[in-house]
Amino acid sequence: MAELNETIHQPVRLRIMAALVALDAGSEVDFTYLRGLLDVTDGNLGAHLRKLEEAGYIAVNKTFVERKPRTYISATGAGRQVFTEHVAALESILKGK
């Protein structure tokens, strides 16, 4: 039976990974953009990003732009791999297999 990845299956994290994996490899999104896209609070998004970062599925790059702190997020190779596997598992399950 197809296995679902519990870290990725959670709705907010599934959306984060889908948004990141849709980009070209290595492309980053900004924290504020992601927060607006997902319509979640800073704290909520931060907690889900930490979980994905701890699993090695995303890279978080904190930097300064014009002396203001900015956070950029991208999917790692491992993150892209597990997301692809998760989608395949979901498709298999949704067909009742």
Place this chain on the structure above:
Amino acid sequence: MAELNETIHQPVRLRIMAALVALDAGSEVDFTYLRGLLDVTDGNLGAHLRKLEEAGYIAVNKTFVERKPRTYISATGAGRQVFTEHVAALESILKGK
């Protein structure tokens, strides 16, 4: 943004609904068959079935066959509808939308 149904999104319940919806409308499966298919314990399956029944997504029919208790489960019309909507929301999310 596509909304995920939290009741259905949980992995075991997603598998239960997918298995039931794959059957013809009105068709039932037996508790023991479902437990084997999902590889879960009696207690775990029972708890997830109660949650789906309370939401009105499945019908649970407890009966006796040759004086032995048997439980049959089927998806309701509402359950089929929300599952279909959930799959559409998932597909939209998985495309990064």
